[in-house]
Amino acid sequence: MGQKPNISKGTRDFNPEQVRRRDYLMGVIRKHFQSFGFQPIETPSFEQLSTLMGQYGEEGDRLIFKILNSGDYLSKANEKALDERDSRGLLSSISEKALRYDLTVPFARYVVMHQNELTLPFKRYQIQPVWRADRPQKGRFREFYQCDADVVGSNSLWQEVELLQIYDAVFTELGMPSIKVKLNHRRLLAGIAQLIGEEKNVVAFTVALDKLDKIGREGVEKEMLSKGIDAEALAKLAPVFELQGTGLEKLASLADMCPKDSPAQQGIEDLKFLYQTLNGLQLKTISLDIDLTLARGLHYYTGVIFEVSAPEGVKMGSIGGGGRYDDLTGQFGLKDLSGVGISFGLDRIYLVLEELCLFPEALDNTLEVLALNLGEEEAMSAMKLLGVFRAAGLSAELYPQVARMQKQFKYADKRGAQWVLILGTEEREQNRFLLKDMAKGEQHEFALDSDQGLKHLLKVLRND
């Protein structure tokens, strides 16, 4: 009795075309990571539960996939918690491992464990899947890839500059239309919270502010009131809501609003530097936008924060994000090491490219030569030729059995073969073979013992 197979919620199979496209995407991202001097690392798919818990806030803890202990896990379970149906209390006694939730925390763990081998600043990139027990939606999966580039051990804002240049380089090569990168700064948010006398409520304040474009100013004010921010503070916030102008103009107004000793001033200076520097470096595809409503809930960011929106008209959340975290490794006992990084959401970028028809067509033509199988002797001669083609870097295969020509041509067509090699009895007797260009429908004849056929293939490949 066969069970009907089913795939787990929020996971996907990838067919050959999809894998080719994902490889292409990853290849572009990897290439630019490397060209900016980042080095690859990989970390295990699961970590100690204690490494992950508490790093992403309460919401994050819930979304971490926990791995049940092996063996008779119940015999070691916390009895009291079990009796009381207390899942949270039970957890640590039945699970000590969990699937990685992102790449940044495992990286921090890596840095601390390998600190003596690393030359600082250390720039690494990492392209691996992560898992979240979220409810799936379009562009939201339970298993998805992140492509991260981070640098630890440098406070310099030039790192932020380079990271933003990577965004620009990658999206430019992918042929994306204009892409908006929102910028904000944790200290700026802290400064504004201080300005309105709500420094204790920074988190609630930030989370509410983040929803501005979704629920509007009134909705935000309502949520802030309900989270304990008082009306007087809200009144002081009015000028922030009314900020206008270019990025630099917004920053200038904010600098005027905040006292000279406010933490906001540092944030404003940083953002101003990024804005001006990148203006001078001529971005091609991304454009920077100061956006105070950008919260990025991750608990560890302390400085500049970024978020990359999907291009206009594409209904998709953010396709990338990042920021600076001053003390991530502090959690693991290594103090005063500043880090900054960005992430590309591979799966979402894939969906955007697909929707905008931006994948190169050439990705689909993987088979360059298909040789027809027209008899045993003939197949042998064809196989020898294919060996020569392969040695020259072409992908080539022989139709596995003798069959009607029509059938073999249909197969070649479906496989997307660019050329068909025809070598039948007649050709063999006359010491020649034919190459048919499937796109053009043209057929050319070559002598079996010359390299003219190969030269022809390579020449056409290079010109097209």
Next chain:
RNA sequence: GUGGUUGUAGCUCAGUUGGUUAGAGCGCUGGAUUGUGGUUCCAGAGGUCGUCGGUUCGAACCCGAUCUUCCACCCCA
């Protein structure tokens, strides 16, 4: 985690108030065409209607559970 939504052939979808043998287009296989694909024509295969259970003389259709899809919260890539 909360509320809603979806599931019929490989794909996209019809299917009447519950009533005999569940359909179409595309795709697939074979043939028209014994050495030439992408066009055309002919024929054929393929479905226990997501799964399990219930109501009924009778269920693709009604009810429940479960899995899956998508959506809104929440959060995020």
